[in-house]
Amino acid sequence: MFVEISCLKKCTVVVLLITSLLTIRCLSATTARRDSITLNESISDGQNLVSSNNSFVLGFFSPGASSNRYIGIWYNTVPNGTVVWVANRNNPVQDKSGILKFDSSGNLILVDGKGSSFTVASGVGVGDMEATILNSGNFVLRTNHSNIVWESFASPTDTWLPEMNIAVGNLLTSWKSYDDPAMGDYTFGVVNASRFIIRWSGHDFWTSASWNGDTYSLIPDLTSIDPIPVSFQCDDLTCTYTPNPIDRMTKIGLDQTGALNITQFDPNAKLWTLLWRQPASCDVSKLCGVYGVCNNNMLSVSARESVSPSLCQCPKGFAQRDTSNYRKGCTRNNTLQCNGDRFTDMPRMRLPDSDNRQKLSIVEESQCESACVNDCSCTAYAHTPSDGCSLWRGNLTNMQDEFDGSGVGTLHLRLAASEFESNSSSGHKMILLAYILPPVAFLIFCLASFIWIRIWKNKGKGKQHDHSLAMASDVMKLWETEDTCSHFTTLPFTQIKNATDNFCTENKLGEGGFGPVYKGNLPNGQDVAVKRLAANSGQGLPEFKNEILLIAKLQHRNLVGLLGCCIDGDEMVLIYEYMPNKSLDFFLFEQSRRAFLVWAMRLNIIEGIAQGLIYLHKHSRLRIIHRDLKPSNILLDSDMNPKISDFGMARIFDPKGGLANTKRVVGTYGYMAPEYAMAGIFSVKSDVFSYGVLLLEIVSGLRNAGPHGCGNSLNLLGHAWELWKEGRWHELIDKTLLGACPENMVLRCIHVGLLCVQEAAADRPSMSEVISMITNENATLPDPKQPGFLSMLLPVEADAPEGTFSLNDLSITILNGR
Incomplete structure (x- = not known):
């Protein structure tokens, strides 16, 4: 009996073991x-599908900062992936x-x-059908493992x-945004298998050279690259290409700006390298839209972009139709009236379309002008020795500013008389002001005296009104004595409360040293950013007044x-003005959003900030x-163009005076120059130091201040200097970069950044x-010297406490709150 029970136990154990093994295997x-x-x-x-060679993945993803979900294909071995195809690009899943x-x-x-459905691919109802991701990145529907009935290669994105x-x-079709x-709006394809073409909203935007059987004839520029990255093969109907080297991950993409890019993946640096980009050119038909002027002088700056605000500009009397898309051209500020219209001169112009x-057949220029004046449909005229008199009617396109003076001549553009009224009537206004200002000033003096007496009698009961009155007086003086922006205005507080839903927390965009910032919508439908002074703010009337007195006078595309x-x-x-993409730090210092900042975008931000500072x-x-230059003070518009903001700490300086001194040190740890933090000495080189810190942060994706594991260094500047001296500068590059990242350009940026943060301002x-x-x-570029604050542990982006300090030549006075 005992033997039977023992055998039974053993059998049970064996059965359980077999069952377990089968379960694990299943x-x-x-x-x-x-x-x-x-x-x-x-x-x-x-869940994902992975190609058998482990090269491509098909699955669900969310691009950039979006929370929408898409079915797409991306590279499996590239950090953070690079999406090459999207199934439901116009039909996202919300969760x-x-x-x-x-x-x-x-x-x-x-x-x-x-329960909503979207058809990705149409099948034939065969029972053994399967959907497979192939080693080439092609997603196919096939029967019997071989008969392909649909493929993603036939429906590219x-x-x-x-x-x-x-x-x-x-056709390839660009994404709508990042x-x-x-x-x-942009498509790329083949025209009769003889040339490539890019179109924007149906208009021809760029065409390649023609195919003549030579593998490089379509894009001859490729022959200047060593080694030549791709070779094309075409017939009467199709074109394909082969990468060089054959095993190097290579792709040709049409980006959101309409530019065609050829990139290869560097397996050592684990970055995409831009090898060729379809160049910007003012010769592109209707590049800047109606009445838009293409500036040939900006091509060197805009060569990495198919179009940019600097490349396309509006002439006097016109404004952009859509600031988010400069190819839509310009529109008149004031309608022509025929009688009384005048002309603005536009020299160095290559004349518009014919x-x-x-x-x-008019010889005299004055007669040419009269012919246009007497024709209400005439919008411009020109008189040149070679062509004589030319008149244009209707909208003008393909206007080009030949900055070097090689243009055909001067174009005289017709404008409404009101565009010139401010200049022509300035003398009359001065005379009128001479009569009006004295009595007005006397009335203001009497009113101010009356209010001062009332306040003096109620001393201690109304200090807030004293501040309000003083500020109101300053603003009035600003309007009466300064040539400020014509769009600047004062608004009642009730209107601002209504615009922000009584400063609703859902409309809050962020908070700075001055106070919280809210999104608002004015009665005219314009979105704005509303910055409200906080009760516990360390800033107040001086910063408020400073911002108005300074920024109201500044006009530049890289200033808010x-x-x-x-x-x-x-x-x-x-x-x-409202900046829909928030600030630079929103993207730069957050892991999931940093990948959104591809190299071309970062370089545009680097150059834009520099242009804004040159203007200042x-x-x-x-x-x-x-x-107070720092990432949180760099705002980004709808096209991710940078705009410098927050001028509460700014100071006017004498360009002949060089250095200035203050006992009130303001700014942010990690971005202040050494001579300013230690001795209160500031100059334009103080901003240069801050810019250098910004530049290194943009390249690396790391903060200068605060612990972040910078090797043996206590901050980013020390880390960058250590890598530079050891020839390991490439380790500073942000590994999350998704776009093209040419190492020679990155090296140049790191080099310039280190030059900017040198310890000595000179x-x-x-x-x-x-x-x-x-x-x-x-x-x-000269060799950089040692950066400032090389071995200091800096607190994470904290404002410097205000106050005085000792000017000690031997040691730094520690800037800590009291």
Whole structure:
């Protein structure tokens, strides 16, 4: 009996062991990597298909800062992936409930949690059909493992991969934006298999050379690259290409700006390297839209962009139709009236299109002008020795400013008389003001005296009104005595409360040293950013007044616009133009969003900040030192163009005076120059130091201040200096970069950044020299010297406490709060 029981136990153990092994094997089979699904299978959000060679992945993803979910294909071995195809680009799933599966008819569909479906691919209802991700990155529906009935290569998005045939009518279409893969405005394709073409909203934007059988004839520029990255093969209907080397990950993409890029992945640096980019050119038809002027002088700066605000400009009397898309051209500020219209001179112009041009046999220029004046449909005229008199009617396109003076001549553009009224009537206004101002000033003096007496009698009861009155008086003086921006205005506090839903927390964009910032919407429909002074703010009336007195006079595309202000009792509010993409630190220092900042975008930000500082230091009516340059004060517009903000700490300086001194040190740890933090000495070189810190942060994605594991160094400057001396500068590059990142350009930026943060102010370059060093690849750069604050542990972006300090030549006075 005992033997029977023992045998029974042993049998039971064996059965359980076998069952366990079978279960583990089954589980392993179900969780193993797969490259396809059949009719009865599916993948849900979080599950992927991986090609058999481990090169490509198909699954769900969210691009950039978007929370929408898409089915896409990306590289499996590239850090953070690089999406090359999107199935539902115009039909995103709002949450993670999406499932990719076959329906009863053999179609591959995407279904969300609400039951809505989107057809990814149409099948034929065959029972053994499967959807497979191939080693080439092609996603196919096939029967019997071989008969392909649909493929993603025949429905590309914005990327052309090797082995993909681009046929006539089979177009790449750009993404709508960096975090929205919906169909954008640009398409790329083949025209009769003889040349490549890019179109913008149906208009020809760029065309390649013609195919003549030579593998490089379509893009001859490629022959100047060693080694030549790709070779094309075309027939009467299609084109494909082969990468060089053959095993190097290579892609051709159409980006959001309409530029065609050829990039290869560097497996050592683990970065995409830009090898060729379709160049910007003012010769592109209608590049800047109607009445837009293409500035040939900016091509060297804008060579990495297909179009930019600096490349396309509006003439006097015109404004951009859409500041987010400069190719939509310009529109008149004031309608022509025929009688009384006048002309503005535009020298160095290559004359507009000849479609609406009429040549007249008139010898004298005065007669040519009269002919245009007497024709109400005439919008411009020109008189040149070679062509004589020419008149244009209707909208003008393809206007070019030949900055070097090689243009055909001067174009005389017709404007409404009101565009000239401010200048022509200035003398009359001065005479009128001479009569009006004395009595007005007397009345203001009497009113101020009356109010002062009332306040003196009620001493201690109304200090807030004293501040309000003083500020209101300053603003009035600003309007009466200064030539400020015509769009600047004062708004009642009730209107601002309504615009922000009574400063609703849902409208809060962030908070700085001055106070919280809210998104608002004015009655005219304009979105604005509203900065409200906080009760516990370390700033107040001086910073408020400083911001108005300074920024209201500044006009530059890389400076944020101040639209107005409000003073009501203790309430002090500044109204700015709204920047939809928040500030640079929102993207730069957050892991999931930093990948959104591709190299071309970062370089545009680097150059834009530099251009803004050049304007402040050299070209503005008031020469200004910002004194608080940092990522949170760099705002980004809808095109991710940078705009310098927050001028509460800024100071006007004498360009002949050089250095200035203050006992009130303001600014932010990690961005203050050594001579300013230690001795209160500031100059334009103080901003240069801050810019250098910014530049190194943009390249590396790391903060200068605060612990972040910078090797043996206590801050980013020390880390960068250590890597530079050891020749390991490439380790400073942000590994999350998704776009092209040419190492020679990154090296130049790191080099310039180290020159900017040198300890001695005299060693630092000016901002004009900085932009020249960045944009001119042939410029020779001096060797950098040791940075300031090399071995200091800096607190994470904390404002410096205000107060006085000792000017000690032997040691630094520690700037800590008391």
